[in-house]
Amino acid sequence: MKTATPKVEIxxxxxxYPNGDGVRDINLDIREGxxxxxxxxxxxxxxxxxxxxxxxxxxxxxxxxxxxxxxxxLPPEQRPTxxxxxxxxxxxxxxxxxxxxxxxxxxxxxxxxxxxxxEEMLEIMRLPGTEKKYPNQLSGxxxxxxxIARSLLLEPAVLLMDEPFSALDAKIRMQMREELKRIQAxxxxxxxxxxxxxxxxxxxxxxxxxxxxxxxxxVGTPAEIYDKPASTYVASFIGEMNFLERGGEQLxxxxxxxxxxxxxxxxxxxxxxxxxxxxxxxxxxxxxxxTTIKAFVPRHETVELEEGQTISFDLNKLxxxxxxx
Numbered sequence: 001m002k003t004a005t006p007k008v009e010i011x012x013x014x015x016x017y018p019n020g021d022g023v024r025d026i027n028l029d030i031r032e033g034x035x036x037x038x039x040x041x042x043x044x045x046x047x048x049x050x051x052x053x054x055x056x057x058x059x060x061x062x063x064x065x066x067x068x069x070x071x072x073x074l075p076p077e078q079r080p081t082x083x084x085x086x087x088x089x090x091x092x093x094x095x096x097x098x099x100x101x102x103x104x105x106x107x108x109x110x111x112x113x114x115x116x117x118x119e120e121m122l123e124i125m126r127l128p129g130t131e132k133k134y135p136n137q138l139s140g141x142x143x144x145x146x147x148i149a150r151s152l153l154l155e156p157a158v159l160l161m162d163e164p165f166s167a168l169d170a171k172i173r174m175q176m177r178e179e180l181k182r183i184q185a186x187x188x189x190x191x192x193x194x195x196x197x198x199x200x201x202x203x204x205x206x207x208x209x210x211x212x213x214x215x216x217x218x219v220g221t222p223a224e225i226y227d228k229p230a231s232t233y234v235a236s237f238i239g240e241m242n243f244l245e246r247g248g249e250q251l252x253x254x255x256x257x258x259x260x261x262x263x264x265x266x267x268x269x270x271x272x273x274x275x276x277x278x279x280x281x282x283x284x285x286x287x288x289x290x291t292t293i294k295a296f297v298p299r300h301e302t303v304e305l306e307e308g309q310t311i312s313f314d315l316n317k318l319x320x321x322x323x324x325x
Contacts, residue, residue, distance in 0.1 A: 007032040007190045008053070008158055013062035015048050023048050023214045026062065030158070031206075035184055035191040039201040040211030040237075046194045047162060048214075053192060054160050055079050066157050082151030086163045088143040090135040096122075096146055097131035103154050121149045124183060141172045145179065152187065161193045165200070177204050198238050202226065210234050232321050242293040250321045257317040258295035260284065262304050266312025275305055286313065 006029035013026035023045035030036050038046035051057045053064060055076040064072045071079050090099050097118055104114045122128050125145045135143050144164060151159055165173045177200060184191055195201055201208050202222045210217045210225060210233075218230040229235035232243070235252045242258075244251040259266070270286040270293070282302045284295045295313065297305070305311070 006030055007067065008192075009063075009065040010049075010053075011063045011065075013049070013052065013064065014060045015052055015057060016060045021214065022060070023052075023211075025215060028209065028216070028219070030190060030192065032190055033184075033188045034206040035181070035193055035204055036207045036209065037193045037195060037201040037205040038209050038211060039195060039198060040217075041196055044211040045214040046196075046209075046211045049211075050160050050162055050192060050194050053158070054081050054083050056083075080157035082154055082156035082159050084144075084147050084151050084159065084161045084164045086166050088135070088140075088147040090143055090147060090150075092135050094134075095131065096127075096133050096135070096138075099135070099146060100150050100153060103150065107154070117153060121153055124186060125149050126179075139172070140168050141176055141179075144168070144176060148180075148183070152183075152189065157190065159189050159191045161191060163195055164193075166195070166197070173200070180204065202238070210237060229319070235319065235321070240294060240296075244291065244293075245323070248323050250323055251315075252319040252321060253315050253317060255283065255294045255296040257315060258286075258293065259314045259316055260286075260295055260297060260301070260305070261312045261314070262309075264312050266314045268314070269310065269312045272305055272307055272309045272311060275302055275307060277302070286311070 008030035010026055010028040014022065014024045016022040016024070021043070026049060038049055040046050048057065052059050055071070055074055059072060062072070063070055066080055094102070100118045100121065101114050104117065118131065119128070122130060125148070127142060127145060130138065130142070135146070138146065165176045168176060180191070181204060193204060205222055207219060207221055208225050209219050212233050218225060218234045225234065225238050229238060232250055232252065235241045240255050242253050242255065268288065270288040272284060273287045273292070274285040276283045277299065280299055282297050282299055284297050284302070284305065286293050286295060
């Protein structure tokens with residue numbers, strides 16, 4: 001995946017809106033054949049970066065290069081990018097085949113090539129035989145796959161995806177993540193994905209860019225972001241995290257790094273306030289002298305636990321941050 005020349009280079013990018021919001025100091029290289037996710041809460045700037053990449057907004061300063069060519073001031077139709085939105089943007093009065101053929105016809109692609117490429121793409125999308133159907137005859141997940149197919153048929157250098165699965169229910173959303181990973185690996189496409197869903201980012205991405213108020217808080221693999229968060233903001237945003245104060249420091253630890261003891265052999269003590277079964281594990285809330293913490297416990301270990309019980313516990317892995325960092 002690592003190449004000498006990045007697929008996309010973003011240098012000193014800034015987009016500042018009249019109210020002062022926007023993004024600043026964005027420097028990012030995107031590698032060929034990777035899924036990189038811009039992750040953060042609403043208003044953090046992730047969609048602004050995506051729209052700047054696609055040419056849908058002008059930037060205040062900085063540059064964007066794709067395949068070694070600067071595209072900073074080119075309109076969307078002149079960039080080697082494809083965009084997939086949350087709403088599928090399929091034309092309801094057109095069949096699947098007509099929707100997929102539209103962009104290829106604008107490029108004057110021969111009819112026989114259009115038909116062949118659409119058939120091949122529908123095979124990749126696992127939707128063969130749907131050519132004559134209309135969008136309202138397809139499920140939400142199928143419609144989104146057609147929207148992705150329409151973008152990929154134009155052979156973009158980079159596929160841009162703006163919260164594409166957020167309108168789908170949880171089960172279909174999980175299936176679509178798996179489908180996107182399969183399609184991306186099969187075609188070796190470069191994907192820039194925007195989401196506010198940390199689980200989606202962790203499951204999909206080769207790398208994650210965590211955004212905070214218009215700036216990049218951390219860039220890394222899902223494992224790096226989860227195991228070594230660069231700040232308390234990243235630590236609290238990715239996964240569950242407990243925090244304790246000690247002097248001028250904050251101690252951070254994951255619920256799965258809490259070991260509960262019923263024999264009093266732990267270094268700290270507390271009272272169990274709640275036990276919630278979550279499939280193969282349970283979430284146990286412990287009230288200590290100063291705060292409340294959460295522990296994840298294998299389900300079979302909960303048989304010895306009950307609400308109101310005094311227990312002791314150990315912290316197996318601690319991260320330390322300066323207060324306010």
